[in-house]
Amino acid sequence: MHSQESCNAAVAQVLTDFPSLDVVIHNAAHLFIGMAEGFTAEQLADSINTNAVGAHRLNRAALPHMRKHGSGVLLYVGSGITRIVSPFMMPYVAGKYAMDAFAEATAYEVGPLGTETVIVMPGVFMDGTSHFATAVFPADKAALGGYDKLRAEYDRYEPGLRNLFRGGCDAPVQGVADEIARVLALPRGRKPMRTTVDYSDYGAEPVNSVAQAQTERVFRIMGFDRLLELGKCEASGDRSVHAAPVTEARPGFPLSSRADYPRHDWQFSSDHHRNAVDGAAAEDGINILYGSQTGKDGFLGQRPRGPAGRRLQLPSA
Numbered sequence: 001m002h003s004q005e006s007c008n009a010a011v012a013q014v015l016t017d018f019p020s021l022d023v024v025i026h027n028a029a030h031l032f033i034g035m036a037e038g039f040t041a042e043q044l045a046d047s048i049n050t051n052a053v054g055a056h057r058l059n060r061a062a063l064p065h066m067r068k069h070g071s072g073v074l075l076y077v078g079s080g081i082t083r084i085v086s087p088f089m090m091p092y093v094a095g096k097y098a099m100d101a102f103a104e105a106t107a108y109e110v111g112p113l114g115t116e117t118v119i120v121m122p123g124v125f126m127d128g129t130s131h132f133a134t135a136v137f138p139a140d141k142a143a144l145g146g147y148d149k150l151r152a153e154y155d156r157y158e159p160g161l162r163n164l165f166r167g168g169c170d171a172p173v174q175g176v177a178d179e180i181a182r183v184l185a186l187p188r189g190r191k192p193m194r195t196t197v198d199y200s201d202y203g204a205e206p207v208n209s210v211a212q213a214q215t216e217r218v219f220r221i222m223g224f225d226r227l228l229e230l231g232k233c234e235a236s237g238d239r240s241v242h243a244a245p246v247t248e249a250r251p252g253f254p255l256s257s258r259a260d261y262p263r264h265d266w267q268f269s270s271d272h273h274r275n276a277v278d279g280a281a282a283e284d285g286i287n288i289l290y291g292s293q294t295g296k297d298g299f300l301g302q303r304p305r306g307p308a309g310r311r312l313q314l315p316s317a
Helices: 004-017 041-069 090-113 141-155 157-162 174-185 205-222 270-281
Strands: 023-026 073-077 116-122 194-197 256-258 288-291 299-303 312-315
Touching: 004 041, 023 041, 041 073, 041 090, 073 090, 073 174, 090 116, 116 174, 141 157, 174 194, 194 205
Parallel strands: 023 073, 023 288, 073 116, 116 194, 194 256
Antiparallel strands: 288 299, 299 312
């Protein structure tokens, strides 16, 4: 994801092996934990490069093909943290915000040309993943001494997050993959721009609803009504994506939905995520390109769909 050449090569390989590229899933992320001042400018840039710029590189490689065919889906694994800002992880929040912003801005531009956009917004992550184990911490240790007065809040961060979970029930990781499969199975023009999977009380949905309503109001005043019809334009060779049926979303705003899952604690795992989505769509001839990066040794994972269902890994430069 850190190399335009790697992204270009991944897309080229898919189009060599298959007639089309139907879905791009942006799944790259790297967590940063600590006081903002302690992170160097280079660390902040590294977070934005991994959490946001890499997805833009992959879009630049994939969009010419999608635009030519007037179809395709860009699916971003975002975060509820872009709606309710959290302290003590500034580079991560900034990177996720950057990806969320460019994903929505790009959606309005590519939608009228036939490419749909979905931003899946998982809630709080706590257990069952390497997300925290591989987190990056501030490099400037000297700057941290001035924040002793915030030590109590910093130490309370993990138990505070756990307080957001109610009932003590298990939270299925499968829920994230199920929601991805669900939205990809929706007919062309019916996919929500945003959908959340959250078993906690973090609650990005109300903010999504207000932001959407105001966006629609402003766009109509500006004469941008057509840009709200994301991916609904006429396009040659319409290829509706179908996957195994999963739980339907609750009724809501046309561009925003919330998966109707129980409110439990849950954790995201990229391997669970990929395997479940692959399994759901394995027999549908859908070509999916995954953009993923883990720490410094990340890869651009290419997983063409079809009976063979193989995956090609291209190391990032």
